[in-house]
Amino acid sequence: MVLEVLSALIILAAPTGSTDTPWSGHPSRSLTTKVPVERELQPAPPPRLAGLQVEANLNGPVRHFLEFFKNRGRFIYGPWYAKMGRYQAMMEPILEAHGLPPEIIYICMIESGFNPDAVSRAAAVGPWQFMRSTGGEYDLRFDEWIDERRDPVKATVAAARHLKDLHNRYGGWPLAFAAYNAGVGNVARAIKKANTNDFWRLSALGALPYGATQYAPKALAAMIVGTDPAYFGFAEIKRDAPWSFEEILVPGGADLERLAKLAGTSFATLNRLNPELRRGFTPPGEDYSLRVPPASAEALHKGLAKKMRTRVFLEYSMRFGERLIDVARDHGVSLRTLRRLNKVEGEPPQGKMILVPRVKGKAKGADDGELLVIQQPNLEFVTDGLKEVFFPIRRRYDLETVAGFFGVGPGQIALWNGLDRHGALRRGMVLRIFVDQDFDIRTAKLVDPAKTMRLTAGSDAVSNVLVHAGKTGKIKRVKHVVRRGQSLWTIAKRHGVTVKAIRAANGMSRRKGLSPGQTLLIPKPKSARPRGKAAKRAPKRGARGRTSYKVRRGDSLWKIAKKFGVTVKALKRRNGMRRRSRLRPGQRLVIP
Helix, strand or coil: CHHHHHHHHHHHHCCCCCCCCCECCECCCCCCCCCCCCCCCCCCCCCCCCCCCCCCCCCHHHHHHHHHHHCCCHHHHHHHHHHHHHHHHHHHHHHHHCCCCHHHHHHHHHHHCCCCCCECCCCCECCCCECHHHHHHCCCCECCCEEHHHCHHHHHHHHHHHHHHHHHHHCCHHHHHHHHHHCHHHHHHHHHHHCCCCHHHHHHHCCCCHHHHHHHHHHHHHHHHHHCCCCCCCCCCCCCCCCCCEEEEECCCCEHHHHHHHHCCCHHHHHHHCCCECCCECCCCCCEEEEECHHHHHHHHHHHHCCCCCCEEEEEECCECCCHHHHHHHHCCCHHHHHHHHCCCCCCCCCCEEEEEECCCCCCCCCCCCCEEEEECCCCCCCCCEEEEEEECCCCCCHHHHHHHHCCCHHHHHHHHCCCCCCCCCCCCEEEEEEECCCCHHHECCCCHHHEEEEECCCHHHHHHHHHHCCCCCEEEEEEECCCCCCHHHHHHHHCCCHHHHHHHHCCCCCCCCCCCCEEEEEEECCCCCCCHHHHHCCCECCCCCEEEECCCCCCHHHHHHHHCCCHHHHHHHHCCCCCCCCCCCCEEEEC
């Protein structure tokens, strides 16, 4: 009743022939009886298809992926579209040269997102995701040095040839895309099964593999988005700068790190421009056309004009108990180079073939500087027909694994070395093992018996040796022939070491004396090379490799000798100085 009365009052208050009535002296306020008409929402115009050379329509599967890229998938499509700017100027002319529409580049987007290092679960590799067999059909080289499936230029040429063959075979792009994804055999079986060559009918009938039914509409949707990126919200994306490079012929077997230094660029830059190089080296035995940044081409030309060091590579079989660091030290190369060359992160198994660069000169042995102590039990063993070997524990092994490799029993190894049969082996231990005469010792990483110190367990020399064995660090052992009248104290003072260190390095007990002509090993610590500002203050070596020092104000022979760890007598003798010679600022001394 109240609502009816209020409605009648409103109707009576409104004058006839007028829609607006002044209210309470406020002409700007008015009461209207017009019913507001809502604005009709106009549907958004459909995306443009006129610019596409590939036949496309806006059916259900294509619309599904258009909505996906516009909404949930925009964070996938966006980085792809940005990265396409790097390769588009290179790829589209190749596609057009083979008579293909330029939007075929979006197949590369769907396959890998323009990632040369992409690898699928089916072992397809590169930006266009070639299997090894298909890549070989289209002249993509694959060997232990090069994988051209990763080369954006050569892989694009192969993909253009392959897609052109598929289009000629099926006469339409959707079915050619399905064959690129699932293979010609799957498409042929689907056509035979469903008795139709229409891709959309084959998809509706479920004759094609599920991945292929999704692949073609996804690729078409990516092409449609690319023709009108603003419509789908990608107009503001900053695209990568176009790929630019110059090609320079470099010798085979050249290290990319060395070439990068000559070119004044980084290893990562050369690796990114040449992703087909699998080992970080150019293939040995042949000149190679290397891509370099345009700004670095001239510097590399000048560097190559000088003597360019190339590498010869050897095949090496990993021995039992051997680590990569052991191989690197034995062959005089860095561990980083060895890992990069062989693409390995952990430790290769025994028998694994790896490549090792051959280096001129004497390589540094892996055992140099180590004090390998073997405590032998005070027992005698029957070893007729057996030979003694020493196996260092450098990797994580149990007693059963070591015994199985050498063909002996775990209990025997425990008895020969005084070990707990059920205890764990620790790195740094050295095991004495007796093996058959026909055992091939080249298959294991063994220690030279001359580099071991064999002591009887429980002897008075063991405690001192073991204490110093853990403190040696990086040392160099020099030989000293004992002269008449010399003692351990005078020898230790001369070489700047302690008497205990000499005893430990030679396995000597306190009661053992010296005899003239005896050879001692003197452990001398290796000092690290100074770096940064310290390197500038370090004494320089002359043309003959001699270390020299420039005398400063306030220096004395005693101070200089103490600074370099030599004696005053040796300093005078090396510089031909008399007993009462005086120093003067600026004088150059040769340090012995």
